[in-house]
Amino acid sequence: MNFLEERILKDAAAKPGNVLKVDSFLNHQVDVELVERIAEEFKNRYADTAVTKVLTIETSGIPIAYATARQLGVPMVFARKSDSVNIDGQMYVAEVCEPDKETSTRVVVGKRFLSPGDKVLIIDDFLAFGSALQCLCSIVDSAEAEVAGIGIAIEKGLQEGGYRIRNLGYRLESLAIVEEVDPHTGEIHFRQQF
Amino acid sequence: MNFLEERILKDAAAKPGNVLKVDSFLNHQVDVELVERIAEEFKNRYADTAVTKVLTIETSGIPIAYATARQLGVPMVFARKSDSVNIDGQMYVAEVCEPDKETSTRVVVGKRFLSPGDKVLIIDDFLAFGSALQCLCSIVDSAEAEVAGIGIAIEKGLQEGGYRIRNLGYRLESLAIVEEVDPHTGEIHFRQQF
Numbered sequence: 001m002n003f004l005e006e007r008i009l010k011d012a013a014a015k016p017g018n019v020l021k022v023d024s025f026l027n028h029q030v031d032v033e034l035v036e037r038i039a040e041e042f043k044n045r046y047a048d049t050a051v052t053k054v055l056t057i058e059t060s061g062i063p064i065a066y067a068t069a070r071q072l073g074v075p076m077v078f079a080r081k082s083d084s085v086n087i088d089g090q091m092y093v094a095e096v097c098e099p100d101k102e103t104s105t106r107v108v109v110g111k112r113f114l115s116p117g118d119k120v121l122i123i124d125d126f127l128a129f130g131s132a133l134q135c136l137c138s139i140v141d142s143a144e145a146e147v148a149g150i151g152i153a154i155e156k157g158l159q160e161g162g163y164r165i166r167n168l169g170y171r172l173e174s175l176a177i178v179e180e181v182d183p184h185t186g187e188i189h190f191r192q193q194f
Numbered sequence: 195m196n197f198l199e200e201r202i203l204k205d206a207a208a209k210p211g212n213v214l215k216v217d218s219f220l221n222h223q224v225d226v227e228l229v230e231r232i233a234e235e236f237k238n239r240y241a242d243t244a245v246t247k248v249l250t251i252e253t254s255g256i257p258i259a260y261a262t263a264r265q266l267g268v269p270m271v272f273a274r275k276s277d278s279v280n281i282d283g284q285m286y287v288a289e290v291c292e293p294d295k296e297t298s299t300r301v302v303v304g305k306r307f308l309s310p311g312d313k314v315l316i317i318d319d320f321l322a323f324g325s326a327l328q329c330l331c332s333i334v335d336s337a338e339a340e341v342a343g344i345g346i347a348i349e350k351g352l353q354e355g356g357y358r359i360r361n362l363g364y365r366l367e368s369l370a371i372v373e374e375v376d377p378h379t380g381e382i383h384f385r386q387q388f
Binding site for chain 2: 023024028029030031032035036058059062063066067069070073074075076077078080109110112113
């Protein structure tokens with residue numbers, strides 16, 4: 001069991017509907033030491049690729065993406081949801097349609113910030129359905145840049161996002177893959193990874 | 195002129211409506227080295243206070259708040275806009291009413307993450323009207339914690355936020371105070387600080 005899985009067992013709360021609350025250390029209060037360790041792990045796993053940019057989407061992936069970018073010594077870009085901001089100039093646009101929401105959200109990245117030749121490491125805190133991630137991949141494709149890889153802190157193994165993304169041929173590293181969350185006993189089971 | 199003022203002159207774009215675009219280095223693409231320097235400046239300016247927590251509000255203040263928390267060795271908390279997230283349990287709630295928007299937004303922080311005795315350093319990238327900042331201050335008050343101080347990267351001197359916050363007796367450190375942005379000439383004038 002790795003450090004993130006141990007931390008999840010110690011501090012995450014299992015809720016009905018297969019929900020895992022990690023708001024005490026990852027996506028509301030942020031444990032800086034933990035995030036630095038996650039970032040270090042991504043840096044090591046992608047040490048064989050010459051990453052030029054780290055990309056995430058607002059909001060809760062930003063601390064991990066920032067920490068990874070700092071450790072790699074490259075800029076970080078966070079894609080913005082277009083209803084929340086007025087960004088000038090030419091933009092790459094993609095639509096996120098989460099299966100559990102009725103509306104779709106436009107996601108934008110300024111064209112100035114991704115270029116052909118960029119090797120982009122996409123980072124996020126959670127992977128469930130994978131819609132946001134597919135958006136980011138399509139934006140990188142639009143820029144004729146390369147997805148060097150994807151780093152996820154917590155993948156929800158029961159939802160199809162991970163399967164879908166790996167099937168598309170992307171290299172996806174998830175530090176913890178949660179297979180099952182029991183809301184009654186609070187038990188959390190991880191997929192064994194080697 | 196300090197390093198942030200120099201960077202603004204070099205890379206910010208002045209737009210009609212007194213708007214300053216810093217999306218190439220601060221709030222869309224993020225220059226990690228610059229953010230670390232901003233964080234270091236806040237750490238130094240608040241070296242005389244025993245900060246226990248850094249607080250910001252989603253989204254674009256998160257990188258600076260995270261970097262400051264890391265340099266201080268304390269946790270970071272980002273307040274969430276309640277329509278964007280389902281947070282369980284007891285929460286401190288405040289309303290942001292920006293003068294330039296018709297709707298108000300609920301801002302929440304989980305009660306577990308702020309306690310009496312906490313010395314809270316509030317961090318954000320921009321200060322204009324100060325509504326979001328007043329929200330954060332009122333949440334810290336609700337928790338019977340103490341606002342150790344406020345650190346802002348760019349204050350818009352023409353809007354009343356800085357005046358209001360200082361008038362309330364808070365210690366506010368803004369690294370750059372923009373007095374005027376000329377959309378025609380692109381000239382940017384800073385308030386001289388000592």
